Amino acid sequence: MIEVTLLGTGSPIPDPRRAGPSTLVRAGGQTFLVDCGRGVLQRAAAVGVSANNLTALLLTHLHSDHITDLGDVLITRWVGNFAPDLTPLPIIGPPGTAEVVENTLKALQFDIGYRIAHHADLTTPPPVEVEEVTEGVVWGRDGVRILVAPTDHRPVAPTIGFRVEHNGASVVLAGDTVPCPTLDELAAGAGALVHTVIRKDLIDPMPMQRIRDICDYHSSVQQAAETATRAGVGILILTHYVPALVPGQEEDWRALAATAFDRQIELGDDLHRVEVHPGVCVKPAG
Numbered sequence: 001m002i003e004v005t006l007l008g009t010g011s012p013i014p015d016p017r018r019a020g021p022s023t024l025v026r027a028g029g030q031t032f033l034v035d036c037g038r039g040v041l042q043r044a045a046a047v048g049v050s051a052n053n054l055t056a057l058l059l060t061h062l063h064s065d066h067i068t069d070l071g072d073v074l075i076t077r078w079v080g081n082f083a084p085d086l087t088p089l090p091i092i093g094p095p096g097t098a099e100v101v102e103n104t105l106k107a108l109q110f111d112i113g114y115r116i117a118h119h120a121d122l123t124t125p126p127p128v129e130v131e132e133v134t135e136g137v138v139w140g141r142d143g144v145r146i147l148v149a150p151t152d153h154r155p156v157a158p159t160i161g162f163r164v165e166h167n168g169a170s171v172v173l174a175g176d177t178v179p180c181p182t183l184d185e186l187a188a189g190a191g192a193l194v195h196t197v198i199r200k201d202l203i204d205p206m207p208m209q210r211i212r213d214i215c216d217y218h219s220s221v222q223q224a225a226e227t228a229t230r231a232g233v234g235i236l237i238l239t240h241y242v243p244a245l246v247p248g249q250e251e252d253w254r255a256l257a258a259t260a261f262d263r264q265i266e267l268g269d270d271l272h273r274v275e276v277h278p279g280v281c282v283k284p285a286g
C-alpha cells in the first residue's frame, strides 16, 4: 500500500485554510516529501512526520510556491537531529535544483554560522545530496522504486513528474503541467495520479491578464481528468486548487472532473489522505 497525504493544497495565493503545494508519499517504511510549499512542516507535524523522518525530498519544479519552505526543511532537519551523524538529505529535482539548494543554504549562512558557533555538537552545515534528473529510474531502495519523466509547464523548464512504486501499488505525482505524452506514459496504469489543477472557467473571466496567464501552463480540472482517463489510472487526486477551493464547492470540482474520468476522484482540504492499494489500476486501452 502507498499512502498519499495532501499536506498543502494551496497555490501561490496565501490562504488561511491551505498550506502551499506539498504532498507526502509513504511507502514501504519510506517517507517522501514531494515539493515543499508554504507551511509544509506544520502540516507534516499534524500527521506525526518531522523533517527528520523524511527519506528524500522530491521537487517537481523550481517555482517559488513549490519550494517556499525549502530552507525550513533543511534547517529544521539539521537542528532537530540528535544522532551523532546526520546523513545527507537526498534531494531529487530538475536541473537547477543544486543551484537553488546551494543558494538557499547561502541565504541561511548567518543562521548556520550562529548555530555552529553556539552548539558544540553541530560542526558542519546541513548535509544534502542533490540529484538533478529529467527522466529514468531515480530511486531503488528496499522495495520502493521511483521513476521520473519530463512534464510540460513551459516556459518553466525543465519540469518533472514522479512515479512511486511499491509492491504492485503505484502513485504518480504530476506537479504543474499541461497534458503531455510523457506524463501519459509515466502515469500509464498507475494506481493513483496526483495532479495540480486550475479552474479555467473561473480564471479566464478575471480582469487581470497576469492571473489569466496561468491558464497557459496548467491543466484544468477536465484536462487532468482526461490525462487520468488516457493513462488508465485508478484514482485521480486533485490538489493545488486555483482559485482556492471554497468549502461547500467540493462537488462542483468533482463534477467537472467526472465529466472526463469515471473512476474514484479524491479532493479536499489539507491532510486529506488516500490509500493506494495494488491492483486498482486499469490498463490503458492503447
Ligand SMILES: [Zn+2]
Residues within 6 Å of the ligand: 061, 063, 153, 156, 176
Ligand atoms: Zn508551477
Ligand SMILES: [Zn+2]
Residues within 6 Å of the ligand: 011, 012, 021, 063, 065, 066, 176, 196, 240
Ligand atoms: Zn504551482
